[in-house]
Amino acid sequence: MNSITATNDFVIKFANVNGSGSASANEMFARAIIRMGVPVSPRNIFPSNIQGMPTWYELRVSAAGWLGRRGGSDLMVALNPQTWDRDVAEIVPGGYLFYDSTRELPPSKFRDDINVIGIPLTAICAKEFKDPNQRRLFKNIMYVGALAALVDIELSVIEDLLAQQYRGKDQLIEGNRNAARIGYDYAKAHFACPLGIRVERADGVGDRIFIDGNSAAGLGAVYGGATVAAWYPITPSTSVIEAFTSYCRKYRTDPDSGAARYAIVQAEDELASIGMVIGAGWNGVRAFTATSGPGISLMQEFVGLSYFAEIPSVIVNVQRGGPSTGMPTRTQQSDLLLCAYASHGDTRHVLLLPEDPHECFTFTAQAFDLAERLQTPVFLMTDLDIGMNERLCKPFEWDDSRRYDRGKLMTAEELEAGKDFGRYLDADGDGIPYRTIPGTHPNKGAFFTRGTTRNAYAKYSEAGADYIYNMERLRRKFETAKTLVPAPIATPAAEPTRFGVIYYGSTSPAMAEALTLMAADGVHVDALRVRGFPFASEVDTFVEDHDVVFVVEQNESAQLRTLLINEGDLSPKKLVRVLHYDGTPITARFIAGAISDAIDDRKVQPIQTSMNR
Amino acid sequence: MTYLAKPRLLADVQPKNALGFTRRDYEGAISTLCAGCGHDSTSAAIVQACFELDIEPHRVAKLSGIGCSSKTPDYFLGASHGFNSVHGRMPSVATGAALANRDLTYLGVSGDGDSASIGIGQFAHAMRRGVNMAYIVENNGVYGLTKGQFSATADKGSKSKKGVLNADSPIDLVALALQLGATYVARSFSGDKDQLVPLIKGALRHKGPAFIDVLSPCVTFNNHAGSTKSYDYVREHNEAVNRIEVIMARNAIEASYAPGSLRRVVQHDGSVLMLRKLGLDYDPTDRIGAMNHLHERNALGEIVTGLLYVDESAEDLHRHLNTVETPLNQLDDAELCPGNDLLQALNASLR
Incomplete structure (x- = not known):
């Protein structure tokens, strides 16, 4: 048998049961390889379920820095009996199978063209640890330790990561380090380490950061000045708001009063989410929601209002497989048309198309400038692959001299000076009208916002000429948008x-x-x-x-x-x-x-x- | 209600409030509703309430959904920003607006179709969430703009103009508001201005979700014999539990009533609600009692009106979210953006 030999260029796949606590162990393994200076790209393959179903974590190690999915598995960490047969079948000939050998398996369950590494993880854990919960969690760290030995990752890298993760909880650090060491030593003692596939220290990561797109988008909303977020939980977008919440707590808590410079509301559904965003945008804050395809379907009527009444709104769409409930935990780019032309009548919307977490951050922050400049909905079109997987990307940057572009907001001073205010008047020829926010001036600048047709001064009108004036202005505004969205x-x-x-x-x-x-x-x-x-x-x-x-x-x-x-x-x-x-x-x-x-x-x-x- | 523009000249001789505004300053565009529509009386009551409360018109944001009632914000408070949103969704828009600027007064106007049918979910959640707003439903039991279909508040057994009997059970928005956590709940009748104006004043000064169900007859489609939302029917079955008077904190409280017949409720902002009991011993701070009374009287075919419930220690959504005192829409870049140094520190933790 020809065993695969490869340095810094292979695919490891972890087959786990969801709810077993394996996710953080797998992520730590990925991070360890990054700390060795070698680029990796992990992908979670998971079901729409909480506990007991199969889940996979596919990790591509690539010295060349390729971050796309490769396909095929050189090393399968098969820890889920439920999916054993297909997991074993997926290993590339000459590849490696790592499994928990506590329970003996008949030879028919193996292949003779792969290398088999059995470690009795459960038995070792039962011997070493008393507490059942510890046994379960430490088993995960133990296989990380064993794999480190097998693919030549320095144990100290794993130990440093554990110390960082459990900072301040010394007992946990020691317990986890111990578990990792047990696994590491067992592999060293029983197998020829390293295997044909191995990690070698390199300088391929540079200053890149490792983060998922949803966290980056949530952070982008903080930097972009969003203060109101209204949302309804839906996979795979939920972690956008979770990240926004935790970054807001960290960066937007008033140091003196401890009060929040933000408001986050979990709404009753996506209709209410976008309704709140529009109400907040109308009243002069930067507001956003995050959702996925089914949520966008529900928001259609309100998106039309945001478009036609010209109220800034930002919608993060982390796309998943459609149509209908579709494939909630799989990735697709299948909402492009839904979002580009959302709502009835002649509508068209601004879309931003990020490639990775770096652009999720940058474009989300930019989306708020665009939404206010253009007074329209702006969609950030990310997807599950970007959103829910950690990806190496360029570090985030922020120019401190940058000021938020609040767009054409007419001030009380301008109104007082007698500046002509027509809410839907194309004063500058770029299709973008001026707006006022409620409470601006005691007796000037108030208007009645509506989804019905109106004239340039916001008076209700179904006159053909008024309608056409408005639609042509909206077309001009969309032309202006071409010059403002990120260039190809x-x-x-x-x-x-x-x-x-x-x-x-x-x-x-x-x-x-x-x-x-x-x-x-x-x-x-x-x-x-x-x-x-x-x-x-x-x-x-x-x-x-x-x-x-x-x-x-x-x-x-x-x-x-x-x-x-x-x-x-x-x-x-x-x-x-x-x-x-x-x-x-x-x-x-x-x-x-x-x-x-x-x-x-x-x-x-x-x-x-x-x-x- | 009024089809002729009122001459401006009269404005000078009209009485002024403490801010120097006349009633006219609280009016809006001319109504396009049917002559005799209950909604126009409600608009007039809103104008009167804002005038008497010395509210700066531009510090009010008025929001509505879709339908006859939702058109009315155009007909009052012309110097206020208004938002005629989408059908049944005013509560979410008002919630977002209220989050953005906690310093304005939010007035939502909706109808029974808008709030009890298509928008019942949003109505329910705005109440339970504690949005600081006055929420008025102009309730006529019928869809007017689409010409006479029953709404979800139409009583079982009531008859439409075309003679059809309603077989569905009605939704009582007052009962729902009480159950869902509204902290100011009232019912009134558009034809009883003396009762309605003070109730609106109390709602506008209330800090928390204030709900008023205003029976507001539709003269065109639901004012006939057999309707339980007609002027005649409501007048005959109206059972007021109290009369209120809203007294601002700065004004002296005159006790012109016999001792024992008055109850004093102090709201969060210091305004005082003086409640004059009518006949029975009704306690408007007892939520369970209010729900019981409502159901008992409803079973007898009576329409209970008045201030049915008020929570003196009400809290609102901003309190729940612990937001800063400065309205969110007035925070500047420096207060919102953490800056590049913190971002670089964050980058370092992601390696």
Whole structure:
């Protein structure tokens, strides 16, 4: 048997039972590899359940820094009897199986083309620890210790992490360190350490940070000046508000009074959540909600009000698999059209498309400036893959000279000086009117906000001319938005090419790797990552400059492609679908395979034939 | 109610309140509701209440949902910001607004369709959450704008204009408000201004969720024999438990009533509610008693009105959330943004 040998380049998958406390142990293992200077990217694969169901933690170790999902497992940490057969089957030939050998398993349960490492974790724990709860938790730390020995992670790195995690609780630190050491020593004593796959100290992480996108978005809302958050729990967005809450406690508690410079309300449903956000935005604060697809469906009517009455609101949509309840714990990019055109009538909305936690932070903070500048709903379109997995990313930055852009807020002084106030008047030609907030001036600037049509001075009107004036102004405002949303980022190929690829969001790490894979095979493709909607003019130019443009996205109906065609008047024939939508994060292998195959097909066919799948 | 614009010239001779405002300063656009609509009387009562309380008009935010009643905020307090939101969702919009600026007075106006049907969930949660607002439902038991369908407050057995009998059980918003934790609960009748104006004044000064169910007959679709929400029916079955007078803290309290017939309730802001008992010995600070009384009288076919419940030690949502005294919409960048140094420290902890 050929055992896999690889340094700093392999995939470990942990198969656990959810509710067993394994998540924090697995995360610590990932962090230990980062502390060794080697990039990792973990992904949680979990059910919509609290206890007893299978859950996996897939950890890719990549010296080259590839953060997308690879697929396949070189080392399976099989700790869930329920999923044993499929977990064992998934190991790459020559790979490794790590399991709890307390209970003997028949030879038929193993494969002869893999290396088997059995450690009697349960038995050791039973011997070492009295308390049943300790036995359960220390078992997790014990396998972390054993794995550290097996893949050559320094035990001191694990010990430091434990000391950091349980700072101030010396007894816990010692207990956990002891458990890790027992596992480490057992592996060293019984197996040839390290295995063929191993970690070697490197300098591949740099100053990057390791955080999940939802926490980053919650932090971005704090830095962006949000003071009101209204929300309803829904996977996979809940941790956005949890993070906002804990960062607010930390950074927004008045030092003198101990009172909160924020208000967070768990609403009765998503309709109330967005209603509160709109009420708060109308009254002059920065407010937001976080939700996922089903919540967006419920918010439709209110989103239309926010759009038409021109009230700033920010909605974080951590996308999951749809339609309906769909795949609540799987990832997709399938709410793009739902959000771009949310609500009845002619509506269109600003979307921000972050690729990782760094952009979740930056774009969330920016979303509040955009919402107030444009007086409209702004969606942050993240997804489960970004939101609920920790990812190495650039550190957060904040320019202290930056001031919040409150947009066109007319002040009491301006009103007093007699400045003309027409709430829906296009005073500056950019489509954006001036607004006042309640209580601004004793007898000037008050108006009646409504979802019905009105004239430029906010008086109720169903006159055709007033309606058209308003709709044309809203169109102009959307044109203005094009210049304000984050610009697309181009990655030109090493050689001139007539092929292009457009993608966004969580596809980004897999795409970076796919471009390298393809280039190594002589397939050169110019890439453009869109980061905002409405699309900047560069997007149209990019499509015009290429004969064929692949549109890579994680949904079934090619929603980004539809949006490009609809908004850009682009030729559908040029835009080739590359779609991944089984609920797992897209991989470089998938992208490179799909694009290379399509290009190969194309070489034997005249360029005019349809490439459409 | 009024189809002709009132001449401005008269304004000078009208009485002024302590802030120098006349009643006219609290009025709004001309109503487009039907002549005789109960809602217009309620709007007039709101105008009177704000005038008498010496409220600065621009310090009031008025919010509503959709329907005849929800159109009315356009017809009073023209110098206030108003928000005609979406059907049944005024409570959430008002909640958000109240969170943003705790210093304004929030007045929500809704109807029985808006609050008892499509919006019953939001009504319920605004009450239990303790939003500091006066919430008035103009209750006529019928959908007016869509021409006469029963609403969820229509009594079982009442007859529509077209002769259809209502088979569904009614929702009593007062009973719900009491159960859900509203700390000021009243019922009144749009045709009884003497009772309604003080109840609105008390609600506007109350710190916490104040709810008033105003029976407000629909002259066009629900004012016929067989309706239990008609002017005649409500007048005949009105059983007031008390009369109140709202006295501001700064005014001397004149005891012009016989000793023992008055009860004094001091609200959070120092305003005093003087309650004159009518006949029976009714205690408006006893929530359980109020619920019992309501159900007993309801079983007899009576409509109980007056200040049914008030909690002198009411708390509001801001208190529950421990928000700063400065309105959130007045916090500046420095108070909101933690800055780059703290961010770099956070980065360091994420490595």
